[in-house]
Amino acid sequence: GDSVTQMEGPVTLSEEAFLTINCTYTATGYPSLFWYVQYPGEGLQLLLKATKADDKGSNKGFEATYRKETTSFHLEKGSVQVSDSAVYFCALREGSDEKLTFGTGTRLTIIP
C-alpha cells in the first residue's frame, strides 16, 4: 500500500538557518503530494502541494519539488523564523481517492 516516510524530529534550528525536512513516498500510481503544518493549538493547515512530477509547490517561503525519479518531496526554506515553529506533515493522495496518507510528522523548533 501507499506510505510516506519523513525524517524524524525533533528538529531545532537557529533563526535564519536553512531548513530541509526530507520526505519520500511509496505509491502504486501517480499521487498528489502535500505538506501540512500544524501550529500549536491549531488544526493541520495545507502549506503547499504538487500534483505531478517536477511541479514545485511554494508558500510562505517554503518550497518542495515533486521528484518522481527519487520518489521524494523534500520541504525547504532558505531562512526560517521563530514563527515557523510547528509540526510538519508530508502526505500523499492517489488519483481521485479522497484518502490522505500521512507521514509521522516532524516537530520543528526555531530558536532566536
Next chain:
Amino acid sequence: GAVVSQHPSRVICKSGTSVKIECRSLDFQATTMFWYRQFPKKSLMLMATSNEGSKATYEQGVEKDKFLINHASLTLSTLTVTSAHPEDSSFYICSARDAGSGTEAFFGQGTRLTVV
C-alpha cells in the same frame, strides 16, 4: 479560510465509559468528513470517511461498533468511542471537505483522549 472546530481538545475518561468528540465546519458545508487517529511517533491513520446522511466507511482494522461515527448534518460529525479502554488513548483528528468546491480538506485541532 474555512475553519473546522473540534471539541473537546482534551478529555480524560474512565475505562468502560464512552466519549463523544464533535467536529464542526464553521463556514462551509462539509459533504465529506474524515476521522484520523495518531499514535505516538506514528503517522496519522485514517479511521473512517463519512458522507452526510449516509453510513461511514471504515478502514480495514477499525471496529465500527467501537468507533461510532455520525454525520447527520452538513456541518457536524461526531465520533463516539464506546466502552473506552486505555489502548484507545490517542490523538484523534477530524477533517472536513466540501467536495463540490474542489478545495482540499480542512482539519480540526485534534482531541487528546486519555483513558484511565
